[in-house]
Amino acid sequence: MLKGKNVLIFVSGSIAAYKILDVISALRKEKANIKVVASKAALRFVTPLSFEALSNTKLLSDESEDWSDKINGLNHISFAKWANIALFAPLSANSLNKLAYGIADNVYLSTAIALRTIPKLIAPSANNFMLEAPQSLNSLKILKSYGYEVIEPELKMLACGDEGKGALASVDEIVFRVKRSLLQTSFWKDKEVVITGGGSIEKIDDIRCISNFSSGLQASYLALALYFLGAKVTLISSKFPLSLPTGVKIHEVASSKEYKERLDMTLDSISQGYLFMAAAISDYVPKAKLGKIKKTDSPNSLDLKLDLNTDILKSITKANIIKVGFKAEHENSSSEKDALQSALSLMKEKGCKYVCLNLLDEKSFSSNKDNNQMILLSTNKRQVKTDRLSKLEISFEIARFIEEEEFLYSKKPSAESNLAHKVESNLETKLDSKTESKTKLSNKARLEQKAMQVKRALSSKP
Structure with a gap:
């Protein structure tokens, strides 16, 4: 996921310095390139060999x-130029306050001052009273x-024995934030996204229920992908x-009634955004009995009377909410054409702009x-069939498909709009088809290719 990205740590x-070894390992598994700069105090907790063995590079x-190689060598200027992102973790109270005031009295701080305009993440870790001191708060x-x-x-028991908000964030959280900083796109950044997942749980009585086999995995991976792309995800x-x-807002629900109530509340709190309705909501619901049957x-x-449930997706008619529906059909009961x-x-029937x-x-089970x-289908009559991929990869495919469609079919002055549609129509004819399998070009490359052709067509318009 982070192949070719240069992460400078x-x-x-x-005392939390040892946790960064796990962060390095996790980022390396994502194919990121890692370099580490350590202060003299940090090396009292972790040896240079540990950093070098896991990062596969020399520690600065x-x-x-060493200034023998000024361009690519082991020095603070070359390290600062190399980085695509800087991660300060753990950041002690001492380094925090020096960094804020531009003090550069060691290699660690000199490298920090020399950084270019790149994402910079700081993960403070110290006694909570040190971090909450006026000096530290002002430095932040x-x-x-x-x-x-x-x-x-995090709020937990600290190494000194005190309990407070001073523990280094979890390895997962640090890695999540690095990915978000490196992967976010201008399209998805700060867009409001609401996702439903899992399956509704409908009570028969106070002991039993009717539900389905939905694992909630696709919705959770979709939440991850859109968070990485920069969206505000619920x-x-x-x-x-x-x-x-922690940046993903989570609401746990059970019954379809709870889904609807929470969904209505959430959508009422945003002015515009995207709704991904991936939850498997029961089509029929029983009338629950008190106690146990x-x-x-x-x-x-045992005969159960089931009533037709409210269609939650159809009931959502709020303006400026783009609906993305999810449909599951089984090959034993539906042909691909019928599906x-x-x-x-x-x-x-339900006003979805996109359907997955x-x-x-x-194989699905x-x-x-x-x-x-x-x-993947859009109201623009475009259909793309993905390869069999991991659910995280599928989630990125869905996000790219929507971004591509929104870019190509965004409202423009009529003449330009018609010309753009004409160019896109010609492209789709060449690409083949009603249901388009993935080509050798990635979605991103295909989007860039189409955008370039649209741009050329518009520029040549008399």
Whole structure:
């Protein structure tokens, strides 16, 4: 996910320094390039060999700085130029206050001062009284004004024995924030996104329920992908199978009634955005009975009366909310043609601009439930069939598909709009088809290619 990205990690003197070894390992698994700058105090907690073994590069410190190669060498200027992002973790109270006031009395701080205009993340870690001191609070304010983003410390028992908000953020949270900083796009940044996931749980009585096999995985991966792309994400679900960033707002619900109530409240709080309706909501609901239905009351069989449920997706008619529907059909009960017609009905009958069709087969219920394949449809009559990918990759495909469609079909002055549509129509004819399989070009490359052709066509218009 981070292949080719250069992450420069600054480690200062804190007992939490050892946790950064796990951060380095996690980022390396994502194919990121890592370099580490450590203060003298940090090396009292972790040896240079540990950093070098995991990062696969030489550590930069006061003792190791070398100017024999000024361009790519082991010095604070070359390290600062190399970085795509800077991560200060853990950031001690001492380094925090020096960094805010531009003090550069060691290699660690000199490298920090030499950084270019790149994302800079700071993860403070110290006794809570040190971080809450007026000097430290003012330094945090200064750094925020310079564009630094803070990864908040956690509230827990600290190494000194005090309990307070001073523990280094979790490894997962730090990695999540690095990914968000490096992967966010101008299209998705700060857009409001609401996602529903899991399956509704409808009570038969106070002991039993009717539900479905939805794992909540696709919705959780979708929340992750859109968070990484920069969106403000709210996830409403009955299941949360993944560790999620603290920046994702989470609401746990059970019944379809709870889904609707929470969804209405959430959508009322935003002026515009996207709704991804990935939850499997029961089409029929029983009338729940108080207590427990006993076998003695129905010794041979149990008949349940199920009423047609409210169609939550159809009921949402708020202006400026773009609806993305999810449709699941099984190959044993629907052909691909019938499934496509069913998916298109979500556009006609429920006002969805986009639909993600999941045509289930025996592979869908195998032990590897992390894989999926979808057909993505838009009201612009474009259809793209993905490869069988991980659900995280599918989530990025969905996000790219929507970004591409919104870019190509955004409202323009009529003459330009007609010309853009004409160019796009010609492109689609060449690309083939009603259902478009992935080509060798990535979605991003295809988008750039189309954008360039639209731009050329517009510029040549008399």
